[in-house]
Amino acid sequence: MSTPPQTAPVPAPARSPRLHYAWVVAGVALIVLIGSAGFRSTPGLMMDALNSEFGWSHATVSSAVSVNLTLYGLTAPFAAALMDRFGVRLVTVCALLLIATGSGLTVLMTEPWQLVLCWGVLVGLGSGSMAGAFATTITGRWFHAHQGLVTGVLTAAGAAGNLVFMPVLAALVTEYGWRTAVVVVSLAATAVAVPVLLLMRERPADLGLLPLGATGQPAPPAVTGSALARSLRVLRDAARTRAFWLLAGSFAICGATTAGLVGTHFIPAAHDHGMPVTTGASLLALVGIFDVVGTVASGWFTDRFDSRALLVTYYALRGVSLLFLPQLFADSLRPPILAFVIFYGLDWVATVPPTIALCRRHFGADAPVVFGWVLAAHQIGAAAVASLAGLARDRFGDYDLAWYAAGGLCAVAVLLCLGLARRPAGTPVADPAG
Incomplete structure (x- = not known):
C-alpha cells in the first residue's frame, strides 16, 4: 500500500493586529521629531547672551545658523538613501548622538568658529539626517492609507516641538545661562535615542505585515551601489524635469x-x-501650537484636494501676514501680534504635506530622495535669509526690510506653484497622494 504524497502545509494568513504596528512606528517617529526639535532654534535664543559674553554680533551668530540650515538641507537627500x-x-540613532555631541561641546567654545563647527556643522548634519527624509520614509514604508494625514502629524511634530520648547530653553538661558540650555539639549x-533602539522596525514585512491599508506587499527600492551614487542619480533625473525646479524654488521660499x-x-x-526674550519665545511656542492644527x-486636505491649489x-x-508684521510689534503682548502668531502658526509648515504629495505624484518610488533635495533647497533659502536678515539688522x-522682502518672496512662490502641472502626463485623474 503506497503512502500518499506529503504536501507542504499551507501557512494560515497572518491575522491583522488590532493596533497595526505602523502606528507604533509613527509614535516613535513622533517622539524623535518632538524630542529633537529644540536644537536648531537654540542659537536664536542665545544671540543676546553670546553678544554680552563674547561681543559677537547678530551677523556672527547668524552665520552659524546659516551653516546649520544649509547642512540640514544638504544632508536630507543622502539620509534618505542611507x-x-x-x-x-x-x-537615526547616529544622528541623535551627533546632535548630542555637537550641542554638548558648545559649552567649551570661546571663538565664533567653534560655534560654527559645533552648532553649524555637527548639529546641522545630525538634524538634517532626521529631516524630511525621516518622515517621508516612515510614511512611505508603513502607510498606504492616511499618508497625507500622518505626514502632516509628523511634520507638525518637528516644527511645533522646535517652537514649543523655546520658552523652556529661553527660561534656562535667562535664569541659568546659555550653557545650561545646551547641556539640556x-x-x-541622547534620551530620545532609547525608544528608537527599542521599538523602531524597518519595514512591515519584518513583522509579517502589509503597510497599513495596502492589499499587496510593495517591492523595496533597489539599494545597489552607494547611497551617494543613488542620491546623485535621483537628483540628475529629477533636475531634468520642470516640476522639480518649481517645487525646489517654492520650497526655498518656504524655508526663507x-x-x-x-x-x-x-x-x-x-x-x-x-x-x-521669554515673551518672544512664548509667542513662537504659540506659533508651534497652532502649527500642529x-x-x-x-x-487631511492633501488626502482630499489638489496639492497645487x-x-x-x-x-x-x-x-x-508678513507684510503686516512690522506694524504689529510692541513692547508687550498685545492683540495684534497675538493675531499674527495664530494666523501665521496655522500656515507655518502647512506647505510640507502637499509638497511631499507632489513629489510622490511626479517622482514615484524616488520621492523620499527627491523630497530630500527639495528640502535642501528649503534649507538653502533659510540659510541665505538667516544670514541676510542678520546683516540687515546690523x-x-x-x-523691517527683511519682513517686507519676505512678503514679496511669497508672491514669487505663488507664481511658481501656479506653474506646476495639475498632474503629470500618464497619471490617473485621482491624486495618488491619497
Whole structure:
C-alpha cells in the first residue's frame, strides 16, 4: 500500500493586529521629531547672551545658523538613501548622538568658529539626517492609507516641538545661562535615542505585515551601489524635469520665510521693540501650537484636494501676514501680534504635506530622495535669509526690510506653484497622494 504524497502545509494568513504596528512606528517617529526639535532654534535664543559674553554680533551668530540650515538641507537627500541602505534605526540613532555631541561641546567654545563647527556643522548634519527624509520614509514604508494625514502629524511634530520648547530653553538661558540650555539639549538628544533602539522596525514585512491599508506587499527600492551614487542619480533625473525646479524654488521660499527669518530672527526683532526674550519665545511656542492644527489639517486636505491649489493658498496667506508684521510689534503682548502668531502658526509648515504629495505624484518610488533635495533647497533659502536678515539688522538697526522682502518672496512662490502641472502626463485623474 503506497503512502500518499506529503504536501507542504499551507501557512494560515497572518491575522491583522488590532493596533497595526505602523502606528507604533509613527509614535516613535513622533517622539524623535518632538524630542529633537529644540536644537536648531537654540542659537536664536542665545544671540543676546553670546553678544554680552563674547561681543559677537547678530551677523556672527547668524552665520552659524546659516551653516546649520544649509547642512540640514544638504544632508536630507543622502539620509534618505542611507536609510534605504543601512536602516532607519541606525541612521537615526547616529544622528541623535551627533546632535548630542555637537550641542554638548558648545559649552567649551570661546571663538565664533567653534560655534560654527559645533552648532553649524555637527548639529546641522545630525538634524538634517532626521529631516524630511525621516518622515517621508516612515510614511512611505508603513502607510498606504492616511499618508497625507500622518505626514502632516509628523511634520507638525518637528516644527511645533522646535517652537514649543523655546520658552523652556529661553527660561534656562535667562535664569541659568546659555550653557545650561545646551547641556539640556544634549541630554535630550541622547534620551530620545532609547525608544528608537527599542521599538523602531524597518519595514512591515519584518513583522509579517502589509503597510497599513495596502492589499499587496510593495517591492523595496533597489539599494545597489552607494547611497551617494543613488542620491546623485535621483537628483540628475529629477533636475531634468520642470516640476522639480518649481517645487525646489517654492520650497526655498518656504524655508526663507519660516526657519530662516521668523524662526531665527523673530525673538531678536521682538526684543528690539522692548519685548522680553521669554515673551518672544512664548509667542513662537504659540506659533508651534497652532502649527500642529494647521499642518495636521493640511495633511487631511492633501488626502482630499489638489496639492497645487493648497500651496498657492498657503503662500499667498503667508505673504500677506508678513507684510503686516512690522506694524504689529510692541513692547508687550498685545492683540495684534497675538493675531499674527495664530494666523501665521496655522500656515507655518502647512506647505510640507502637499509638497511631499507632489513629489510622490511626479517622482514615484524616488520621492523620499527627491523630497530630500527639495528640502535642501528649503534649507538653502533659510540659510541665505538667516544670514541676510542678520546683516540687515546690523546695517539698518531693524528688521523691517527683511519682513517686507519676505512678503514679496511669497508672491514669487505663488507664481511658481501656479506653474506646476495639475498632474503629470500618464497619471490617473485621482491624486495618488491619497
